[in-house]
Amino acid sequence: MQSNLQATIIISTYNKPEWLKLVLLSFDIQTTKNFEIIIADDGSDEKTKAIIDYFARHSDLNVIHVWQEDDGFQKTKILNKAIMASNSDYLIFTDGDCIVRQDFVATHLELRRVKHALSGGYFKLTDDVSKNINEDVIKAQKCFEKDWLIVEGQPKTFKMNKLTTSDTKAKFLNFITPTKATFDGMNVSCWKADILAVNGFDERMKYGGEDREVGERMMNNGITFLQIRYSAICVHLHHDRPYKNEDAMTLNKEIRQLTKREKSAYTNYGIKKV
Template sequence: MDMKTSTKSSLIISTYNWPEALRLCLLSVKGQSVLPDEVIIADDGSTEQTVQVIDTMRETFPVRIIHIWQKDEGFQLSKIRNKAIASSSCDYIIQIDGDLVLHKHFIKDHLELSKRGTFVAGSRVLMDQHLSAKMLRQQKTSVQLFEPGLGNLCNRFNISWLTRYFADRYKPDDIFALRGCNMAFWKEDLVRVNGYNECFHGWGREDNEIAVRLLNSGLRKRAIKFGGIVFHIHHSEADRGGCRDNDEYLRYAMQEKSVYCSQGLSQYFNVLDPVQRYENELSLVANG
């Protein structure tokens, strides 16, 4: 096996109260040509329905699923991602959202592009409302290249030599040429910058801000194009009321050339060992 594909990886999936989409996402993870070593559900306060989906999927899932949950106190994506990162037992972290369907080589593509001293930013293929509803209804994880209802034509193609060609050429310094729903990092690099900045509340800019600090720490941004493909399930846009404050936090990080955030990842280390956390969850399930 190639050394890169033998890298131990955690797939972190962010979710909030959309169990049908999460189930479809997990089905697409289950069908990966190369599996992650663990899946961590970063749950920003979902109800019991999401727990039921996770528990059911666990019964036949090929790798362990760890469910990290926090109380619903508004949109706190940075906080739940930090908790999930702290719970990871692997060196490499691949990060997505629970409203995505993954191409069968998604994990493989990310691992093949992994490189010390870099982090990776990907893109997505949008699905329209009709196609999204059909896939959710049928729990279908395969998407045809020219299927009606798909957008972003160039983002659909899986061509490995083009992935390698564009990796260090596509907008390496552009912090806005990324999406937090498709990124990957070495865990040690996230520790160095203290993970996500929990000053961010509400939608937006937390992914751009962590990219700024990672770049300021000396890392390079690589793009995953023509690979690492994800299909985004249609939904209404999130409330962007907090975006103005988040824009200010981002501007501060850029102006001050920030590397480390004070309110971040470090507060969750040594709270509970990842393996022990998993075993505790299994015990709770077994005991009802």
């Protein structure tokens, strides 16, 4: 265990071992190393375990694998277990399909504030470009370079500004963006005490806004979310979403509407059960 542990990275995953391998590499080459990694694994098979075990043996980082049996989409449940397994007082959440830039952790640590959470963004890669990402590309940080992406076939759009390396430009774009600062599980950070205060994620929720809801309770409990979508950079590997279904979306919407209507700052269906 690192004595100067400043953050816990919580990476959610489910049966995407080859992608997780690339994501873990992106954390192994961060400009700062004073963090641990917890893999919040919602029931992956042995292939994922093998990737994590190999990485843990070859990295200086402390890696914890938190696993539960596969019983459908239970991301909120495994994230709560990961929170409880964490050993630092600051948590950075991301997904096992998001490759982070070398300054990702340092940026979250630099911008953290008491009674605040940081809301980052992500740049979506096309399917073809995603398939061209490998270890050499990540080590050279080419997947964060506009010119390389365009050559590989990524359409040139305004959203490429999400890859800016200019601190001044990033601050300006964070300030003017119409996108609200929310709890987006692909790129968000907060103090552990602040998410424990609202009892973590609501475990009734399935796919679709399950991360936004915990953020809404945190806001109701006095936490301000700061926009850092142009500062903390990650690229999102393309994939389909077979677990998306209307019934789950409807249930999630009802829970979120109740949270907003009653200004709830706590759930009885989180880490601590009533």
